[in-house]
Amino acid sequence: MNNESIKNSNEAPEPVGLYPHARKVGxxxxxSGVxxxxxxxxxxxxxxxxxxxEIISYNIADQCHSVFKNIKLILEASGSSWDQLIDVTVFLTNMKDDFKIYNEIYAEYFKDNQPCRTTVEINCLPTPIxxxxxCVATID
Incomplete structure (x- = not known):
């Protein structure tokens, strides 16, 4: 693969490691995880x-809106778009308390496009989120 397949957004947050925001294959x-x-x-x-x-408190609704905004920025900078998403894997650190709110906000953002979705609970993420x-999307 060549470096032309690597896609980064100038507006989305910087990756926390050595990886691109996205990579185009065909x-x-x-x-990458956002x-x-x-x-x-x-x-x-x-x-x-x-x-x-360490986390004292957090608002899952604020985080949902922000992560969806970041995804949109990366998609657009890469030449794709929100309506071209075809698969979404969501990692939550607190399924019990956060799933209901996340699921309601997700439904607002994906009412017109419904990619496949998997939601899993994990112990932690590399930053306090x-x-x-x-995500996986098509690109022209």
Whole structure:
């Protein structure tokens, strides 16, 4: 694969490791895991941290809106779009408390396009976030 297949957004938050925002293979766009962080900062919408960087409180609704915004930015910068999403894997750190709110917000964003979806609970994510998405879309 060549570097032309690597896609990055200038508006989405920087990856937290050595990986691109997305990679194009044929007419498929694979997005790396995307969280709700804001670009150019360690700020996470809806998250309050203590002095040790541990989560004191968080608002899953704020994180959902932010992660969906980040996905949209990456899709558009890569030459795809929200309506071209075909598969979404969602990682939640607290299924019991957060699933209902996340599911309601998800339905708002995906009412016109309904990609396949898998939602799983995981123990933690590499930054103090409660949600991360892994997406696949088509690209022209």
């Amino acid at each position: 007419n498929i766009l694979y997005l 969280g709700p962080r804001e670009k150019g900062t360690k700020k996470i919408p809806g998250v309050e941290l203590n002095q040790n960087g 409660a949600i991360e998405l892994k």
